[in-house]
Amino acid sequence: MGSILTALGRQKEEKLPQRGKMALKPTRIKKGMHLMQIESLEVYCRDSNYAIVKPPGRKFPGAVIQGDSLAILAYLANQIAMAAAENRATGDTFLGHVEELNNLLVDRILHYQEVLDNHEIDFPHSPKFTPSQLVNFFPLDDEETVAT
Incomplete structure (x- = not known):
């Protein structure tokens, strides 16, 4: 069983003025x-920004989302929600946010499923996600290329 570290449990030495002694x-x-x-x-995958771990007491592993990645997901969801609330749920900016949020989340769940498959663990969800659930509202023309 792991030890518990808490800010309350940390102690620092300070001189107490009334006694002139060192105390914790x-x-x-x-x-x-x-x-x-x-x-x-239980660590199933340590990939940067795509860690899959299972804490004690949980039936299924979870996907770790770093704070900066979580902020991006929240930003995109908020932009979509605000646009919908203000009847601006159209246009390239809106569709770009929908595409990016969908694809970031679907990429994560595809990675999660792959890791669970590799460890022969059932999915906690149904149906299984597939790459066909990635969306592309702005396909490149045949003549356009992606800069690398």
């Missing part, structure tokens, strides 16, 4: 803050 004083944490813990995880 707990560091404070913000109200409502969750305590950090160190636990063992």
Whole structure:
């Protein structure tokens, strides 16, 4: 079983003015803050920005999304929602956001499914996602090429 580290559990030496002695004083944490813990995880994939892990007590592994990637997904979802709320759910910018959000999420689930397949783990969802669920609202003309 992993040890628990918390900001409350960390102690620092401070000189207490009234006694003139060194003493251990707990560091404070913000109200409502969750305590950090160190636990063992089953790690199925460590790919950068695509880690797949299973914490203790969970039936299925989960996909880790780094904070910057999560912010991109939230930004795109918010832009789509705001456009819909303001009756602006049309045009290239809107479709570009829909395409990007869909493809980022579908890419993640395809990777997740591949990792679970490789470890012979059933999917926690049905039906299975396929690459056909990736969308392209702005296909390149035959004469256009992608810069590499």
